[in-house]
Amino acid sequence: MTVEQVNRIVAGDVRSAARLMRGIENGDRGAFETLEKLYPHTGRAYIVGVTGAPGAGKSTLVDALIAAFRQSDMTVGVVAIDPTSPLTGGAILGDRVRMQRHCTDPGVFVRSVATRGWLGGLARAAAGIVSVMDGMGKDIVLVETVGIGQQEVDVTYLASTSVFVLTPDSGDAIQMMKAGILEVADIFVINKADQGGALHVKMELQAMLNMKDSLPEERQPPVILTEAVNGRGVEELEGEILKHREFLVSHGGLVEHDRERARLELAEAIEGSLRDYISSGVDKASQDKLVEDLAQRRISPRAAAAELVNQLIRP
Numbered sequence: 001m002t003v004e005q006v007n008r009i010v011a012g013d014v015r016s017a018a019r020l021m022r023g024i025e026n027g028d029r030g031a032f033e034t035l036e037k038l039y040p041h042t043g044r045a046y047i048v049g050v051t052g053a054p055g056a057g058k059s060t061l062v063d064a065l066i067a068a069f070r071q072s073d074m075t076v077g078v079v080a081i082d083p084t085s086p087l088t089g090g091a092i093l094g095d096r097v098r099m100q101r102h103c104t105d106p107g108v109f110v111r112s113v114a115t116r117g118w119l120g121g122l123a124r125a126a127a128g129i130v131s132v133m134d135g136m137g138k139d140i141v142l143v144e145t146v147g148i149g150q151q152e153v154d155v156t157y158l159a160s161t162s163v164f165v166l167t168p169d170s171g172d173a174i175q176m177m178k179a180g181i182l183e184v185a186d187i188f189v190i191n192k193a194d195q196g197g198a199l200h201v202k203m204e205l206q207a208m209l210n211m212k213d214s215l216p217e218e219r220q221p222p223v224i225l226t227e228a229v230n231g232r233g234v235e236e237l238e239g240e241i242l243k244h245r246e247f248l249v250s251h252g253g254l255v256e257h258d259r260e261r262a263r264l265e266l267a268e269a270i271e272g273s274l275r276d277y278i279s280s281g282v283d284k285a286s287q288d289k290l291v292e293d294l295a296q297r298r299i300s301p302r303a304a305a306a307e308l309v310n311q312l313i314r315p
């Protein structure tokens with residue numbers, strides 16, 4: 001059954017893909033098993049992260065980018081990550097409405113992901129959904145997230161090109177330095193350039209980028225002004241994304257990035273396997289006893305963990 005589903009997804013079947021995505025979002029074990037089978041068919045999509053403060057215009061920009069990439073004959077997947085409660089759901093609704101004009105285009109697939117229960121579940125679900133779009137054969141996958149460095153939503157490691165969106169008004173530029181975004185963003189966008197003050201922010205940002213002691217062959221991240229609402233500057237942004245891809249390809253950075261990503265995925269998989277192994281391998285009674293000991297402060301969390309692991313390794 002899953003092999004059939006995988007084949008349908010690889011052939012680009014939207015309903016099968018949507019079903020798998022739903023399963024991933026819900027944390028269904030079966031969905032993750034199907035994802036495993038899809039894995040050999042992934043790795044071809046070019047993944048672009050679009051990050052920035054709430055309301056910076058990321059979704060509007062993504063919508064405009066979809067149009068630009070479609071113009072260039074590329075198929076596009078979009079994963080919008082909403083770290084807020086699924087109860088509020090406002091941003092998701094906004095994203096759907098904003099990107100609706102593409103919903104009849106078979107070359108475009110837009111999906112919003114909201115938090116579901118367990119910690120770290122969002123990032124895992126998002127990574128899974130990106131893989132499904134990759135497996136479907138989308139040329140470009142755009143991943144929209146709010147902020148960088150919020151661990152539970154940080155999927156920046158997935159992206160080969162990271163675009164950071166700021167606006168002329170906010171004190172974003174200063175905040176960014178603190179968050180270390182200067183180091184991780186490949187392209188900077190100052191959106192809402194129609195509001196004025198954008199050039200000033202651009203100069204400020206470029207001055208900061210110049211202060212970075214970078215290696216001579218290292219690439220200086222471009223700073224682009226856009227007006228996402230009317231599409232101004234978006235073609236230039238598309239061009240810079242593709243240029244960055246060429247840069248990575250010609251400098252071996254793409255391979256390096258894939259390797260780094262594989263390393264993270266392996267580490268995560270090991271953690272997951274260990275977690276499963278431990279929770280299935282240790283009988284409930286001894287787990288309950290340790291929990292009780294912990295609650296009563298008779299033992300520290302570290303010591304309790306060591307005891308559990310020891311029971312498993314040397315029974």
Ligand SMILES: Nc1nc2c(ncn2[C@@H]2O[C@H](COP(=O)(O)OP(=O)(O)OP(=O)(O)O)[C@@H](O)[C@H]2O)c(=O)[nH]1
Binds near residue numbers: 052094146192226229
């Ligand atoms: N004036 C102006 N407004 C813009 C521009 N781009 C986006 N906006 C507006 O900014 C508001 C927020 O845009 P979104 O695209 O939802 O921003 P976002 O960053 O995706 O927001 P969240 O996903 O909620 O974090 C909307 O009302 C947009 O119409 C722009 O270039 N100029």
Ligand SMILES: [Mg+2]
Binds near residue numbers: 059060080144
């Ligand atoms: Mg948005």
